[in-house]
Amino acid sequence: MIQTLVDQFGALHGWFYEAVVQPAVFALQLGEYAEEAFEGTEWFLIGVAELFLLYALLRPLEALFPVQRITDRGARWNDFIYTALHRLGAFTVLIFFILAPILDSLTALLHLQGVEPFNLETLWPGAATNPVGGFLIYLVVLDFFDYWYHRASHQFHWWWGLHSLHHSQRDMNLWSDNRNHLLDDFLRDVYLGCIALAIGVEPGQYILLTVASRMLQSLQHANVRLHFGAIGERLVVSPRFHRLHHAIGVGHESDGRGTLGGHNFAVLFPIWDIVFRTADFSPRFEITGVRDQLSPPQGSGRDYGRGFWSQQWLGLKRMVEFARKPVP
Numbered sequence: 001m002i003q004t005l006v007d008q009f010g011a012l013h014g015w016f017y018e019a020v021v022q023p024a025v026f027a028l029q030l031g032e033y034a035e036e037a038f039e040g041t042e043w044f045l046i047g048v049a050e051l052f053l054l055y056a057l058l059r060p061l062e063a064l065f066p067v068q069r070i071t072d073r074g075a076r077w078n079d080f081i082y083t084a085l086h087r088l089g090a091f092t093v094l095i096f097f098i099l100a101p102i103l104d105s106l107t108a109l110l111h112l113q114g115v116e117p118f119n120l121e122t123l124w125p126g127a128a129t130n131p132v133g134g135f136l137i138y139l140v141v142l143d144f145f146d147y148w149y150h151r152a153s154h155q156f157h158w159w160w161g162l163h164s165l166h167h168s169q170r171d172m173n174l175w176s177d178n179r180n181h182l183l184d185d186f187l188r189d190v191y192l193g194c195i196a197l198a199i200g201v202e203p204g205q206y207i208l209l210t211v212a213s214r215m216l217q218s219l220q221h222a223n224v225r226l227h228f229g230a231i232g233e234r235l236v237v238s239p240r241f242h243r244l245h246h247a248i249g250v251g252h253e254s255d256g257r258g259t260l261g262g263h264n265f266a267v268l269f270p271i272w273d274i275v276f277r278t279a280d281f282s283p284r285f286e287i288t289g290v291r292d293q294l295s296p297p298q299g300s301g302r303d304y305g306r307g308f309w310s311q312q313w314l315g316l317k318r319m320v321e322f323a324r325k326p327v328p
Ligand SMILES: [Zn+2]
Pocket: 150, 154, 163, 166, 167, 245, 252
């Protein structure tokens, strides 16, 4: 079944490249980049398949079990632009391929100095050759580093200036996962790409790991009243668990004295929140957003922007502002 799907996808990839991309590449006299264009076409098509699948699976769930009525359809459409840009543009995968030769040269340099970098394969022989086992190990290891990245973006005030863009969506929906500042996206992709290369993840595997991870993250942001039960909640991050991270006054602020903090930072596996004591499994679905975007007296009515560019620009301004003085 999976093999048939892979074969069919391969055939579609070949056809689309020959019919559409290759003629365009040669018409633009970019023939020397034909190989890169072939790979890029594959990521693009994976992104298209992902968008269709997300819509087909999550939209009916949102219609059947909504947490809240979506009042701002424009904001949801804007989130879709973020998702399309991120997944069709394949930034994450592109950065991995750019980093690979750089880290290769670094490894060679270290090797000359007699330093052997850490590799999961040396620690656990056979880990990378067993497809399912290797995949899961890498998913868990990368998720551990993702937890700390996310927690750090709530810890440092300048970083929160950027990350608060993600939290400023008050009508969370299946496209909200990618509502991020581009600078934050870039930092995260470089960070995770370096770690993946350092632990020996192969390019083909990285694409799969990225797709699996981001599909689960889209589910977490969907407007669905869904949890995975007492045990399931502790195994995989559910929409309820992540929604609590987005809840005003619970997930991303702590004591009201300008000290940042919060709960439920885990990206895929809540185990990190349990181990590092930041988990909150309360069975509730709260309203989401950032306190200072609320009208006075609850907040200061701060504007987080409506369109893509205004949100990006205001994010940069917040980064500079919060770096100078603590978060209001
Ligand atoms: Zn967050």
